Amino acid sequence: MRLSIDVMLDYTIDGEADVLLLIEAAKGADQRLELQDLRVYSPEPLRAVPGEDGIGQRCWARGKGAFRAEYKAVVEILRTPVDFSSLGDTPIRLMPPETIPYLLPSRYCESDRLEGFVTQEFGGLAAGPLATALTAWVAEHLTYASGASSGTTTALMTFAERRGVCRDYAHLLVALARAGGIPARCVSAYAPGVDPPDFHAVAELWIGGGWHLVDATRMASCGNLVRVAVGRDATDIAFMTVFGGATLNQQTVSVTPL
Structure with a gap:
């Protein structure tokens, strides 16, 4: 199966805070990333760090006032059901x-x-x-x-x-x-x-x-x-951890079979 993923996060950060994002599909033997694009509107450069057990990756960002993240991907799933x-x-x-x-x-x-x-x-x-x-x-x-x-x-x-x-x-x-x-x-x-x-x-x-x-x-x-x-x-x-305060404005997650 191939899936199209479209995510949008729109928050307002209280003052200024570090933000840890975990929204990117992980690469692995049982799922293949055909394409992906992560855009984070942050006043400072992003920094990627490995996820738990080396699966996936987290992304550090800096939030100040308006904070928006957009993620798009197409993933092919290669695993089969097991009894x-x-x-x-x-x-x-x-x-x-x-x-x-x-x-x-x-x-x-x-x-x-x-x-x-x-x-x-x-x-x-x-x-x-x-x-x-x-x-x-x-x-x-x-x-x-x-x-x-x-x-x-x-x-x-x-x-x-x-x-x-x-x-x-x-x-x-x-x-x-x-x-x-x-x-x-x-x-x-x-x-x-x-x-x-x-x-x-x-x-x-x-x-x-x-x-x-x-x-x-x-x-x-x-x-x-x-x-x-x-x-x-x-x-x-957690898909997003804010080391400070934040207010949700809008959040959408769309996953569509191709």
Whole structure:
């Protein structure tokens, strides 16, 4: 699948502040950038830095008053769906060292508080079969509701409320997977058909010797997701972080199949 991506961010910065942008599609073996163009109206030169795990890149900018960023890209997605139920288990002690941070609790994914639930509800399952069951549980037990959560909502809060947006679905699935011994990380992404159109958040689970994208909202599949960045939770994958105050004027995200 080929996707056209068009993003516009229009903010007013209170005074002057550093801005960290994370909106560029990542290059990778499973997605190819045919073209991309990032334009940021900043009083100082931009500075690019690598994203978490070397996936994608962040961009430092300086905001002063009116701040606008525009991003356009065409991306070809090369990955194909995988049947999780056929993926085998890897003992934790034999997993690659880069998976270790994604086995541990983080600020918004309190996996240690969900271990009892996973053991009770999914005991006897591991790896692919467990990932399949956890994804289905989150999809079936949460209700997608815009405005139902905030930037401080954690996986445990979503588990109690049983509703949220894509960020909350991703946090809960990641926390449950980690509680079950599956390395899991959050992923910011672009996808067509997201309602309302916006930046999207999904999970990525390490099973069967590799990372696999999962969207528990069921709005997208691995075959039409464009990975932007990865991290422990939403803290690491925010599309824009302002080290100061800012007011949103307008923001649009359009993802169209070609």
